[in-house]
Structure formats: structure tokens, C-alpha cells
Amino acid sequence: MTQRTDPRVQWTTTDLELLPESSNRYEIIDGDLLVTRAPHWGHQKACGNAYAELRDWSVTTGLGEAVQSPGVIFSDADNVIPDVVWISKTRLETALNDAGHLTIAPELIVEVLSPGGDNERRDRETKLKLYITRGVQDYWILDWRSKQIEVYRRQAGLLQLIGTLFPGDTLTSPLLPGFACDAARLFL
Numbered sequence: 001m002t003q004r005t006d007p008r009v010q011w012t013t014t015d016l017e018l019l020p021e022s023s024n025r026y027e028i029i030d031g032d033l034l035v036t037r038a039p040h041w042g043h044q045k046a047c048g049n050a051y052a053e054l055r056d057w058s059v060t061t062g063l064g065e066a067v068q069s070p071g072v073i074f075s076d077a078d079n080v081i082p083d084v085v086w087i088s089k090t091r092l093e094t095a096l097n098d099a100g101h102l103t104i105a106p107e108l109i110v111e112v113l114s115p116g117g118d119n120e121r122r123d124r125e126t127k128l129k130l131y132i133t134r135g136v137q138d139y140w141i142l143d144w145r146s147k148q149i150e151v152y153r154r155q156a157g158l159l160q161l162i163g164t165l166f167p168g169d170t171l172t173s174p175l176l177p178g179f180a181c182d183a184a185r186l187f188l
Contacts, residue, residue: 046144071101084110
């Protein structure tokens with residue numbers, strides 16, 4: 001008996017442009033289409049708080065910019081919308097395409113977990129692997145339900161979990177000189 005397998009569908013950035021307008025968020029990783037719905041209020045608050053902390057520090061230092069939900073088009077088969085990014089001014093100079101999307105990795109990406117095993121696997125495994133291969137230096141995963149932050153930092157070419165922070169702990173990064181934020185502020 002012969003087993004017939006259909007070739008895997010490979011989604012591209014061009015395919016996304018053909019989809020109808022929707023409140024869904026579409027991302028492509030390794031040619032796979034990922035669809036998520038509008039996030040929970042708690043998710044959006046955590047995104048906004050992370051953005052506000054990074055933006056305030058960036059305005060004060062002038063070292064870079066923080067943005068919520070930017071399009072990051074690494075390739076035709078890898079097109080994501082992280083919750084928050086921070087990118088240095090130097091890197092930003094060559095990072096944007098004509099459509100205003102990032103085409104190279106920002107130094108820092110923040111993802112806020114959405115409920116559900118598939119969503120958590122996407123952020124903790126699929127996106128982590130993508131961000132490793134694309135050169136992200138820091139990756140923070142915020143869980144607004146348990147009020148914790150997983151901090152991944154590039155070490156020996158990989159993003160390694162260096163710690164899990166809880167309210168009362170201070171979030172810092174060598175990418176952001178002088179940045180210090182009580183983890184609780186991200187979950188107010």
C-alpha cells in the first residue's frame with residue numbers, strides 16, 4: 001500500500017496581503033500560518049505597560065525606540081508581529097523596508113502569553129527558535145495571569161533562560177544601561 005502525502009502548504013507574505021481585513025492577527029513562521037484573535041484585556045495591559053516602561057527609558061536616554069505590535073518581516077516565510085520590541089537607533093537606521101516594517105531583528109522582543117497550550121508553545125518554542133536564528137539579544141515572555149517574566153538572554157549563540165522574575169524583583173538588561181523596573185509595574 002502506498003501512502004500519499006500532500007506537499008505542505010507554504011504561506012508567504014504575499015498570501016497575507018490577499019486575506020480579507022479582520023480583527024485576527026496573522027503571522028507566518030517557517031511557512032506555517034498562525035492565526036490569533038484579539039487578546040484578553042490583561043494581555044493588552046501587560047503589553048502597554050512593557051511598552052510604556054521601555055518608551056520612557058528610551059525617551060530619557062535617546063538610545064533607541066520601543067514599539068507595540070510592529071510587523072517584522074524576516075523573510076517571505078517568517079513574518080511575525082511581536083507584542084513589543086525595542087531597537088537601538090543605530091540598528092533602526094537599516095531595519096525598515098519601504099512599507100515601514102522591520103526586516104532585521106530588534107535587540108529586544110517582548111511577548112505576552114495568551115491562554116491555551118498552542119499559544120504558549122508558539123511563544124515559548126516556535127518564536128523562541130525563530131528569534132534565536134534571527135539574532136534577537138533579549139527575549140522577555142510575560143505571563144500576566146501568574147505575574148511572572150521569563151528573561152531569555154543570548155549566550156553562546158542561543159537565547160538561554162537566565163531567570164524568572166516576580167513582583168518585587170527588578171527587571172534589567174545589559175542592552176538598556178540604567179533601565180530598572182520592578183516586575184510588578186508590568187502587571188498593574
